[in-house]
Amino acid sequence: MAGDAPDPAWALGLGAIGLTVAYGVARLMTVVLQQLRDAIFAAVGQRALRRLALETFTHIHRLSMRYHLTRKTGGLSRIIERGVKGVEFLLRFLLFSIGPLILELALIGIILAVVFDLSYLAIVAVTIGLYIWFTFALTEGRVKMLKEMNDQDTDANQKAIDSLLNFETVKYFGAETREANRYDGAMAAYEKAALKTSYSLAFLNAGQSLLITAGLVGVMVLAAMGVSAGQLTVGDFVMVNAYMIQITMPLNFLGTVYREIRQSLVDMGEMFDLLEQPQEVSDKPDAPDLNIEGGAVTFKDVLFGYDPERLILKGISLDVPAGETVAIVGPSGSGKSTIGRLLFRFYDVVEGALEIDGQDVRDVKQTSLHAQVGVVPQDTVLFNDTIFYNIAYGRPEASREEVRDAARAAKIHEFIEALPDGYETMVGERGLKLSGGERQRVGIARTLLKNPPILLLDEATSALDTETEAEIQQELQAMGEGRTVITIAHRLSTIAHADRIVVLENGVIVEEGKHDELLKRDGRYASLWHMQAAEEEAAA
Numbered sequence: 001m002a003g004d005a006p007d008p009a010w011a012l013g014l015g016a017i018g019l020t021v022a023y024g025v026a027r028l029m030t031v032v033l034q035q036l037r038d039a040i041f042a043a044v045g046q047r048a049l050r051r052l053a054l055e056t057f058t059h060i061h062r063l064s065m066r067y068h069l070t071r072k073t074g075g076l077s078r079i080i081e082r083g084v085k086g087v088e089f090l091l092r093f094l095l096f097s098i099g100p101l102i103l104e105l106a107l108i109g110i111i112l113a114v115v116f117d118l119s120y121l122a123i124v125a126v127t128i129g130l131y132i133w134f135t136f137a138l139t140e141g142r143v144k145m146l147k148e149m150n151d152q153d154t155d156a157n158q159k160a161i162d163s164l165l166n167f168e169t170v171k172y173f174g175a176e177t178r179e180a181n182r183y184d185g186a187m188a189a190y191e192k193a194a195l196k197t198s199y200s201l202a203f204l205n206a207g208q209s210l211l212i213t214a215g216l217v218g219v220m221v222l223a224a225m226g227v228s229a230g231q232l233t234v235g236d237f238v239m240v241n242a243y244m245i246q247i248t249m250p251l252n253f254l255g256t257v258y259r260e261i262r263q264s265l266v267d268m269g270e271m272f273d274l275l276e277q278p279q280e281v282s283d284k285p286d287a288p289d290l291n292i293e294g295g296a297v298t299f300k301d302v303l304f305g306y307d308p309e310r311l312i313l314k315g316i317s318l319d320v321p322a323g324e325t326v327a328i329v330g331p332s333g334s335g336k337s338t339i340g341r342l343l344f345r346f347y348d349v350v351e352g353a354l355e356i357d358g359q360d361v362r363d364v365k366q367t368s369l370h371a372q373v374g375v376v377p378q379d380t381v382l383f384n385d386t387i388f389y390n391i392a393y394g395r396p397e398a399s400r401e402e403v404r405d406a407a408r409a410a411k412i413h414e415f416i417e418a419l420p421d422g423y424e425t426m427v428g429e430r431g432l433k434l435s436g437g438e439r440q441r442v443g444i445a446r447t448l449l450k451n452p453p454i455l456l457l458d459e460a461t462s463a464l465d466t467e468t469e470a471e472i473q474q475e476l477q478a479m480g481e482g483r484t485v486i487t488i489a490h491r492l493s494t495i496a497h498a499d500r501i502v503v504l505e506n507g508v509i510v511e512e513g514k515h516d517e518l519l520k521r522d523g524r525y526a527s528l529w530h531m532q533a534a535e536e537e538a539a540a
Contacts, residue, residue: 053084056271062279079154083271086264108243116232116240120219124247127215134211138204145197146266152190159186165429212248219244281348281366289368293357294322295453295484297343302352304342312338314507315352322357325477325485327495329528330504336488339504340456343486344373356454374452376476378459380443382431387416388423390431390442394449403449409475410445412438444472448479455480457487469494492529501525 057080105128113121163170163179170179223240226232232240297320305311312335320326328336341347342354345361354361361369374394382390391403398406403423407413415438419425431439447455457476473494489495496515503511503518503525510524518525 049084049088052087053080056080056083056275059275059277062282063277079270079274082150082267083274086267086271089264090261090268105247108247112240112243116223116226116236119222120240123215123218123222124244127211127218128247131208131211131215134207135204138200138207142197142200142204143266145193145200149190149193149197150266150270152186152193156183156186156190159183216244216248281345283365284363287363287365290356290359290361290364290372292372292453295372296320296322296357297454297484297486298353298355298358299339299342300353300355302342302354303350304338304347305350306347308350311350312507313342316504316507316509318502318509320484320486322484323482324499325480325487325497327487327489327498327501328504329489329492329495329501329525331528334504335507336504337458340375340458340486340488343454343456344375345369372452373454373456374447374450375456375458376440376444376447379436380431380439382427382434382439382442384427384429384431386421386424386426387419387442390427391423391445391449394446395451398449403445406445406449409448409479410441411472411475412441412445415441441472444476448475453483455483455485457485457489459488459490492525492532503528 109121109124112124160183163183170176219240220237223232223237227234227237297318299316299318302313302316303311304313316335316339318326318339328339330336342349343361345366348362356369356372383393388400388403391406392398394406395402404413407416407423416423416425425433427433427439427442431442434442477497487495487498495501498515500512501515501518502509503523505524511518511521513521519529
């Protein structure tokens with residue numbers, strides 16, 4: 001009837017249903033908010049990781065030739081991979097786990113002290129204190145184990161990459177079993193280090209469980225005594241048990257997170273050590289761009305050595321006028337290739353100066369220097385991409401027709417067109433699907449496309465057969481018209497046309513002049529010329 005009071009049982013049931021629904025909504029919101037948190041962090045975290053990975057990658061490219069000659073590529077990639085993952089873990093758990101966990105432990109401790117007794121809080125505080133001390137002490141001791149495990153992992157990965165990159169050499173010497181044993185030896189060392197880490201982790205987990213269980217039992221015994229004395233109800237006992245479980249879960253989580261944080265810090269430490277590698281060659285603050293007027297190259301009393309105690313170049317003075325071709329010859333170890341490396345500023349001179357159009361290369365931006373110098377090296381290494389990509393690498397904005405013109409000039413266009421995929425043919429790792437001569441011609445086309453005012457040819461036709469070499473030499477000579485060309489050569493017949501020939505021996509210039517003049521002098525150059533002519537005659 002209207003005006004009657006509501007049925008108490010019905011109201012109670014409705015209240016229970018409401019609370020149940022509210023509980024369900026709370027559970028749902030917990031999950032939804034956690035997923036929302038993760039989604040928001042994903043964008044922030046991935047952007048931070050991308051920037052860190054890019055910074056590391058860029059820094060490695062800034063490092064000197066000296067560093068790259070001693071690096072281990074496989075180990076380097078593993079260090080970067082582990083370091084980036086470590087940063088991601090640290091960001092995620094420091095931001096979203098440690099703070100809430102500490103807050104949860106503090107609130108439960110306050111409830112135990114206020115609702116029950118300070119003795120409960122004392123047991124919980126002692127348990128947490130012992131747990132944290134034990135976890136930190138053992139985890140710090142495990143850092144050396146983690147470092148050793150990482151070192152062995154890096155070594156094993158480096159050996160695997162090194163062996164795969166040298167697949168052909170392994171086959172030539174029938175060394176498959178030897179390489180497998182070498183890799184297995186590295187993995188055995190990693191296994192030993194990983195087992196030590198696992199055993200120490202098992203001991204850490206067991207100790208943590210012992211401390212947590214002791215604290216739980218202590219609080220539950222105290223609560224049981226309170227129930228026996230009539231001070232607490234069975235419901236209070238259950239509530240204490242629930243709170244203790246609520247404490248043990250985050251404590252376990254804290255232990256796991258701290259172990260992972262230490263692992264992450266070890267991984268990050270290796271990556272940050274990499275980032276702290278100094279740049280041996282760097283631009284001066286506010287360095288200007290190199291201003292090319294003609295492209296004259298001048299070496300002024302240059303002293304240089306890869307090792308400070310062993311000089312390679314001992315006071316070299318050399319003028320290469322703009323538009324001229326100067327060839328540098330000499331026996332192995334005389335310093336020919338070193339001159340090319342200094343010109344590209346892979347290293348800085350120890351004493352003296354290297355100038356281009358009167359500008360010391362140490363005073364200008366490296367990017368502008370590299371843009372003005374084109375290099376055709378002795379051994380051309382290609383990217384694992386298409387032939388078109390590798391030629392266009394010389395000037396990425398070049399049109400397709402310009403790439404084809406460069407290929408024609410390098411006498412490789414017809415070969416490419418005959419391939420099933422033409423310019424879209426993949427060249428394989430380091431370009432190994434092509435022959436040495438084909439790779440060299442792609443390298444020449446790449447430099448032709450770059451169209452630099454200064455050209456450095458470092459044994460540029462050494463990998464070619466005699467007929468192809470003659471064709472390429474004509475193209476290289478045509479390419480050198482109007483450019484400053486420095487040719488480093490072993491085969492003297494390829495540089496007889498040069499405007500000037502410089503003979504290096506033991507890091508000093510012993511002769512220089514035109515081909516005919518040097519032959520008439522009957523000096524060191526003539527000796528090298530006659531020696532090579534005799535070798536070629538004997539080979540024929």
